[in-house]
Amino acid sequence: MIDGIKKNLYFRQRYIMYGITTILLFCMPFIKINGNHIFLLSFDHKQLHLLGVAFDMQELYLMPFLLILMFLAIFFMTTLAGRVWCGWACPQTIFRVLYRDLLETKILGLRKRMENRQLEPDMSLATNKIKKAIAVLIWVVLSLVAASNLMWYFVPPEDFFRYIQNPLEHKYLFIFLLGFTIALIAIVVFIKENFCIYMCPYSRVQSVLYDNDTIMTVYDYKRGGEVFDAKGIKLWKKPEVPNAECTGCEACVKICPTHIDIRKGMQLECINCLECSDACTKVMGKLGKNTLISWTSPQSIEDRQKVRYMRFKTIGYIVAMAVVFTALLIMSSKKEDMLLNINRQELYTIRDNARVENSYVFLFQNTQKETYDFYFEVENNADIKIKRPSKPFRIESGEKSKQVVVLYTEVNLAQDEQKDTHIPLNIKAYAIGSEKPIEVLRKSVFIYPPSRALHK
Ligand code: SF4
Ligand code: SF4
Structure with a gap:
């Protein structure tokens, strides 16, 4: 094959891409x-x-x-380079x-x-x-x-x-x-x-994303000559207009895996494989001419200018992707070392007219690769103590553990004669003996009864 023709063929890049993807x-x-x-x-x-x-x-x-x-990546890719x-x-x-x-x-x-x-x-x-x-x-x-x-x-x-x-x-x-x-x-x-023509959902949505600057497989009708009329009806096999370069060999039609004639213009069935371009490169190369089918935009064929990659739509997608990607990075950096859900149970229990207890269900999950003993503490109030569980508990790697937790206080924390007092709690749960700290902070509340309830 003539060297110049070989250079302009897409098949080598296509097979390299197939290899890399596989x-x-x-x-x-x-x-x-x-x-x-x-x-x-x-x-x-x-x-x-x-x-x-x-x-x-x-x-x-x-x-x-x-x-x-x-x-966004799919929209961007399709707007820029079609299928x-x-x-x-x-x-x-x-x-x-x-x-x-x-x-x-x-x-x-x-x-x-x-x-x-x-x-x-x-x-x-x-x-x-x-x-x-x-x-x-x-x-x-x-x-x-x-x-x-x-x-x-x-x-x-x-x-x-x-x-x-x-x-x-x-x-x-x-x-x-x-x-x-x-x-x-x-x-x-x-x-x-x-499958590509009728079943793949991507082929259904792509046409709305195209514009005249989208890169796709395009037949140069200005050089080759019109083969189809505006309604898509085939006029002739070889364009019968002066200076039309298309030879009518239909090598581009025969090789097409989706069985279309690209000379008709953009069609949903076209998967952008450029096999037709390679076929035309060989035919036209023998005549010392460039291919009539290339990977370019319809607009660049129209005005003979370079493809406009950067335009309002593509820049918009790049900006939107950058924003979402930054948000994703920020959110993923907040990933916690372990999981803990806290559910309060009944209002409170008064014992011996002086001790107030609140109960909770703590759902722990050890998301680490090792097994650890876990425990927790109330960080912001030394008057509120842990009654249950009285000692650390073991959770295997990847496992969950439901713990019934009872907190109590023997200090009078009532702030009102008539109403309950809501005392905010900062609870720190942690793994014992880990090399790097494995801990999470959660907020909850301890409810203390009104003073009159204690004096009854
Ligand atoms: S391969 Fe090229 S020359 Fe032959 S029919 Fe197709 S466009 Fe025309
Ligand atoms: S050979 Fe490939 S690029 Fe050419 S028309 Fe057919 S599907 Fe489209």
Whole structure:
């Protein structure tokens, strides 16, 4: 192939991206930072791991920030570069390339030419039936690996490989694994690109995010000549207008995995894979010309100017993402060392006309990786003492403990003859013997009866 043409092809970058995405998605569940995963949503341990920080379910106040950030990132990416995710990093596209191009075409020769994706194999031939069966069998194994990979983001590999040795105790794991595997086989082998066109929710919302400056796969109708009229009706195969450069070879149409003709203009079905651009680069390159299909914006084709990356919409998304990301960092830095919920019980109990008791239920959770003994103290009032529990209690790593707590005072704290006195409490709970302090502060209240109640 002529060097100049080779240089302008996108396929090499595309395959590199596929490789990077596959390695990243496959390896990420095995990477740990401070004993935690980069991303893990464990229903088993009721934890979310994010960039090496573990959050318990009670700490999921970060979830809205994460979701907002994720949606803003999708809006930004789509406004800037259209369906770039679909063509360059989406696992469905990678799976289709692996199955259709590598397995069916390159290895088994079931499809005759990579350049023609419109031509389905002749399944009336016995050899093709055998090749298809082999391709599906290999894909079943690969689907099982891919489904396991997906599961590792919900059941970490260290648990996954232990659980699969006890299938009867982990039935749901097997049901999900089997479900994902069957779904992958159905989508990749039978549904094919129809998934991208009709089923993927992302393709439904993207069109509202596009504008004229969005980068996408664009046919240069000024050079190539109009092939479709304004209503989308095909006028001719090769434009019959003076100086039109399109040869009408339809190499761009035949290679398109979603079976569209990009010369018609922007279409929802286009996944931005740029295979048509590569096909046209080869055809036009032989004529010493540049491709008629490029990755640019419709506006830049219109006015022959550079693509406008920085515009009101994209800057707006960048600012919004920066604000949400900062809020996320601030919120995650407030992550507590342990969890404690305090619930007051009945009003108060008076004993021997002098001692007043208040009871509470403290719900502790040890979110650390080690087991500790825990206890607590009333920080701001030396007159209020702990009756129960009388000594520290042990909580295993990740476990919860419900403690019935009774606080009392023998000092007269009444401030009113008729009304109860509400005494604010600052309670500090802590782990005993930890290297770094593990503690939380909570506010509560101690209710002292009116003086007349004590004198009865
Ligand atoms: S590959 Fe290029 S020259 Fe051939 S039909 Fe498509 S746009 Fe025209
Ligand atoms: S039109 Fe081109 S970029 Fe769009 S899906 Fe078809 S081959 Fe890929």
